[in-house]
Each structure stands twice: as C-alpha cells, then as structure tokens.
Amino acid sequence: MYGTTVVGWDASFTAENAIAWAVDRALRQPAGPRVLRVVRIVDDALAVDADERADWTDTATSELADLAGSLRDEHPDLQVESEVLHGEPGEVLAAQAGEDTLVVVGGENGRTDEYWYSARMGARVSGMADGPVAVIPVGDDRSRSGVMVAVDESAGAAAVCRFAAQLATERGEALHAVHVGVRTHDVATDQEILDRIIAPVIEEFPDLDVESHLESGGTVGALLRRAKERSVVVVGSRRVSAVRRLFLGSVSHALVTNAWCPTIVVPPQAQEPR
Incomplete structure (x- = not known):
C-alpha cells in the first residue's frame, strides 16, 4: 500500500479536514514508517514584488512549523515532515504523487466561501496526478462504514x-x-x-x-x-x-x-x- 501520506495545508477549514483524515490514514499503516508529509504552497507569482514574496514565505514557514510541531506532539508514532513549496498549488500538489505516495487534499461540497476554489482544486489535482489522490469533503453527521x-x-x-x-x-x-x-x-x-x-x-x-x-x-x-x-x-x-x-x-x-x-x-x- 502507498506508504507516504502527503497532505496540502493552507490553514483553511477544508485543509483542516484533510489534515485530520491524513493523520488517521498515516496512523493506520500496518508496517514500516508512518510518514506524514505536510506541504504548504506559496503561489508567489501573485506577489507584487520580492519583499512580498519573502513575507509570504516567512509566514508560511512559521505557520507550517507550528502545525508540524503540534502534530508531532499529538502523534508521537508519526514521522511528520513539512515543507514550504512554491508554484501554482494544483500543479505542485499533483507533482507530489508517486509510486508510493497518497496525496490528500481538502474539498468542499457545500456553498461556503471556499467552495469554488477547493472543489475545483480536488478535481484538478486528481486529474493531473500520476498517483492516487484522496479528496476530503466537509461531510455530514451520517453514520458511515465500509x-x-x-x-x-x-x-x-x-x-x-x-x-x-x-x-x-x-x-x-x-x-x-x-x-x-x-x-x-x-x-x-x-x-x-x-x-x-x-x-x-x-x-x-x-x-x-x-x-x-x-x-x-x-x-x-x-x-x-x-x-x-x-x-x-x-x-x-x-x-x-x-x-x-x-x-x-x-x-x-x-x-x-x-x-x-x-x-x-x-x-x-x-x-x-x-
């Protein structure tokens, strides 16, 4: 089974759902290292100048370090890795897929402020990736199994x-x-x-x-x-x-x-x- 779980995180509500599912999935690995890799993507093409790009990168690096530290404290059995990457988010996330990697992204199936971006992102990453991609919606309160x-x-x-x-x-x-x-x-x-x-x-x-x-x-x-x-x-x-x-x-x-x-x-x- 795909040993490494890579999850995209941008501090949004949908990303938090993706993190929770990715942690659970990584912890269920039956053998070998339980690797969870969290990536934060900075789309610095939208920055107006080098100073703004540097500010965005510094903020992303600090926030990601805090998240990774919390995950390590809460789940000592996980091998938590983190990295700030640059580029168009869909393309960067799709590039993380591979022979031994499951990519996890948040998706929204309701009409929130994040709906159009996150729902489209899940479909785009799934369409571009050369490995399996898990799209995690907000879900509902229904009891589910199987x-x-x-x-x-x-x-x-x-x-x-x-x-x-x-x-x-x-x-x-x-x-x-x-x-x-x-x-x-x-x-x-x-x-x-x-x-x-x-x-x-x-x-x-x-x-x-x-x-x-x-x-x-x-x-x-x-x-x-x-x-x-x-x-x-x-x-x-x-x-x-x-x-x-x-x-x-x-x-x-x-x-x-x-x-x-x-x-x-x-x-x-x-x-x-x-």
Missing part, C-alpha cells in the same frame, strides 16, 4: 479493486464493490462481470468481508446513492487524450465534487501491475 469501490469493465478495474481492498483491510472495514449494469446486458451478465472482476480480491484477501452490489440506471446517480453510507469511495480514472492533465472522467469528477465522504481517485498509471 470502503466502496466503483467497478467497471476497464483494463485497470482489477487493480482499482485491489487498492480498495488494501484500504479496507487497513481500516478494518468491509469492502463494497458496486457495478452499474449496462442497459444492453441482462442481470445475470452484469453479475458475472462483477464477480469476475472482484474474484482476485476475494482470493488475495480471504479475511476481508467483500460484498457485491449490482445497480442499474445512471452510473453517477447510482454510485452517489451507494456512497451515502460509506466511509470512503475508491474510483478509477480514465484519461483518453492530451487534455487528461486538465480534466477527470465524468464519473470520477462527479464523485469528487458531490460525494459527502472522502473519495480516492486512482489514475491509469497506478492501475498498472506493481
């Missing part, structure tokens, strides 16, 4: 399911595999597709409680309804053209911007065998 994975017939579907199974094992929760059937298929055919894709997960994780769910109708609506009860949603992303670095696929974008629970987007690179 990791949900959206299962399709793409080449990377099995790898996305395996990622979700590892996450569910990490969290000690059940895995809920959801497949939205195709209108030209009968129920038996769609169930066969779902069973075939999740079979390797059931074999590799014999102690994991795996439940399959077959849905019909619009894909986005069906997945969002199922996501209401889950603590985390995992979805693969398809990138089919040069504009992949700007846009997610329609399903993953809808989940990132509308689900009330954390959504992890697994890009094509991370769907390849490791």
Whole structure:
C-alpha cells in the first residue's frame, strides 16, 4: 500500500479536514514508517514584488512549523515532515504523487466561501496526478462504514479493486464493490462481470468481508446513492487524450465534487501491475 501520506495545508477549514483524515490514514499503516508529509504552497507569482514574496514565505514557514510541531506532539508514532513549496498549488500538489505516495487534499461540497476554489482544486489535482489522490469533503453527521469501490469493465478495474481492498483491510472495514449494469446486458451478465472482476480480491484477501452490489440506471446517480453510507469511495480514472492533465472522467469528477465522504481517485498509471 502507498506508504507516504502527503497532505496540502493552507490553514483553511477544508485543509483542516484533510489534515485530520491524513493523520488517521498515516496512523493506520500496518508496517514500516508512518510518514506524514505536510506541504504548504506559496503561489508567489501573485506577489507584487520580492519583499512580498519573502513575507509570504516567512509566514508560511512559521505557520507550517507550528502545525508540524503540534502534530508531532499529538502523534508521537508519526514521522511528520513539512515543507514550504512554491508554484501554482494544483500543479505542485499533483507533482507530489508517486509510486508510493497518497496525496490528500481538502474539498468542499457545500456553498461556503471556499467552495469554488477547493472543489475545483480536488478535481484538478486528481486529474493531473500520476498517483492516487484522496479528496476530503466537509461531510455530514451520517453514520458511515465500509470502503466502496466503483467497478467497471476497464483494463485497470482489477487493480482499482485491489487498492480498495488494501484500504479496507487497513481500516478494518468491509469492502463494497458496486457495478452499474449496462442497459444492453441482462442481470445475470452484469453479475458475472462483477464477480469476475472482484474474484482476485476475494482470493488475495480471504479475511476481508467483500460484498457485491449490482445497480442499474445512471452510473453517477447510482454510485452517489451507494456512497451515502460509506466511509470512503475508491474510483478509477480514465484519461483518453492530451487534455487528461486538465480534466477527470465524468464519473470520477462527479464523485469528487458531490460525494459527502472522502473519495480516492486512482489514475491509469497506478492501475498498472506493481
């Protein structure tokens, strides 16, 4: 599983949610160092002069040092690292993704002052990153449990399911595999597709409680309804053209911007065998 957790922080309300989720995720690592890396990004292209850029950097460095110190005091089992980076926030956060790294960003799915920026940021980072990205919304008071994975017939579907199974094992929760059937298929055919894709997960994780769910109708609506009860949603992303670095696929974008629970987007690179 992805050993290092990198979280973007800018002192906003949505970033605080991302920090809390990232800490919890890092603490659940079953083996090896529990690394939490907090990055503060200074978009100094907006500064009017060198003095303002220096002031922004000094402020960010001081605030980040205070946060990192608090996290180390509260969670001595974590290896907390921190760094101030410079550049456009979406591009810088996406660049942190990698073979052994899960990037965590805050996202807002309600109409607050941060809505347009943070919701767009989560989708943008997920669309640009070459590794998995977790977008953490404000959420609600609903009791939630289980990791949900959206299962399709793409080449990377099995790898996305395996990622979700590892996450569910990490969290000690059940895995809920959801497949939205195709209108030209009968129920038996769609169930066969779902069973075939999740079979390797059931074999590799014999102690994991795996439940399959077959849905019909619009894909986005069906997945969002199922996501209401889950603590985390995992979805693969398809990138089919040069504009992949700007846009997610329609399903993953809808989940990132509308689900009330954390959504992890697994890009094509991370769907390849490791």
